[in-house]
Amino acid sequence: MPAAVLALSVTVTVAGCAGTVTGGGAAADRPAAVGAHGASATAPGTAQAAPGRTSADSEASGASAPALLPGLGARTRAEIPANARQVLLVTGQGKNSSDSRVVLYRRTGAGWEPGATWPAHNALRGWTDDHHAGDLRSPIGVFSLTDAGGLLADPGTRLPYNHSGGFTIGGRGFEGEPLAGSFDYVVAINYNREPGTSPLDWTRPLGADKGGGIWLHVDHGGPTHGCVSLEEEHMKELLRTLDPDQHPVIVMGDAESLER
Template identity: 65%
Template sequence: MITHRARVALLAASLLLTGCGGGAAASPDHNAPAPATTSAAPGTPAPEAAARTVPRQLPGLGPKTRSAVPAAARQVVVVTGRGPDSPLSEVVLHRRTGTGWQPGPVWPAHNALRGWTDHHRAGDLRTPIGVYGLSDAGGRLPDPGTRLPYDRSTGGFRSPGTGFEGESLAGSFDHVIAIDYNREPGTSPLDWTRPLGAGRGGGIWIHVDHGGPTHGCVSIAERHMKDLLRALDPALHPVVVMGDHASLAR
């Protein structure tokens, strides 16, 4: 009988060959709580939120993290993990206005099985902490209307098998956004270029949630994925800021 530890090791090895958190193509990853009921467009506050004071600073970020956000960035996707070893997180898209940062709805999400790390390594099953560009997108399905460059590939964005909790990975890479960790911006999410070397991992994406932890990516529900793709605008220099609560507060 295969133990849970052995199963996790086998799954990790197989998915490193295809994508998320280890390579190029793709490897699904999540099991998220029920999505938020709001359908407001990303970056657009709900009516009750609009009446509140717009924060001058991105909430939850400490001085070290804020200083890493480029001055030109007017869209910031903040991914906040529940804890350093937790695979559960939340995603909020913020839009900078003349009065402050306007938050969009809160979306439940998954990150890597073992949580977060300041020094990501290939196969460590942790999501890299930091601030990274969001410059390219793609997926198995047609472009849903993003302004980011979109590479459609029915063969490249493969998500075979099952996740860490036995969930199907089908559809995980229907749509993805490449996180510019150890990759060459301006290329397809499937590009294998690793400026920091293969040992530092790669293929870190935002992709469609499949109901369980990921290898290193961040995943959100399909409808939220489409909302995010349609909202992101290269002219606003979007970035993602991600990590657990304590790390982001530094």
């Protein structure tokens, strides 16, 4: 294992990005996928569009179908719930790359309308459709976004927000960058976790071996253990935009995998 990986593991346990945190909080390590490639698409608390039909198809009912989300193949589109009106599309540069691009789309009567495009980081070793604890890859799939929290006060999100000292983190990342402030704002990605709970909740419906603690969080300037990280200003904008009434989901993976 590279020395940089060993250094980070001292302060962040191999449990997704939400590793060891101080101040009374617990690591958030768990999975509940809407439609994770390679994982059960019927995990507890999940929803899925009918097989072979896209969310746009489900809504069309005779009218012209809304434009499809770009870069997604039939299998990926079929995993997006029919009621989703907000999609955060995270496209990795490559299967083994830790660099990504993020676009937040909202569905209108005319189709999927893109918002701003943001740079992001994902896991050190890229992506996988069979995520396990400690593999240093981000899980590929479609996951609901229902819960948020952070070390700092709620910036104005509609999602349930857990303001807690449990989001404190120290140490340094894979490239020697300080991790302090990474969990100032987080959104739990519903991979191996119970929706409707704090991001700090430890429940892992698919078992501990399937990893968890996969969050959107503040970027610290380098690769993550498994999370997706955005600049602080973009995390705040995301938190203010996500609306539980719009049933937001994240679609995440490397470009080639998402095209399936």
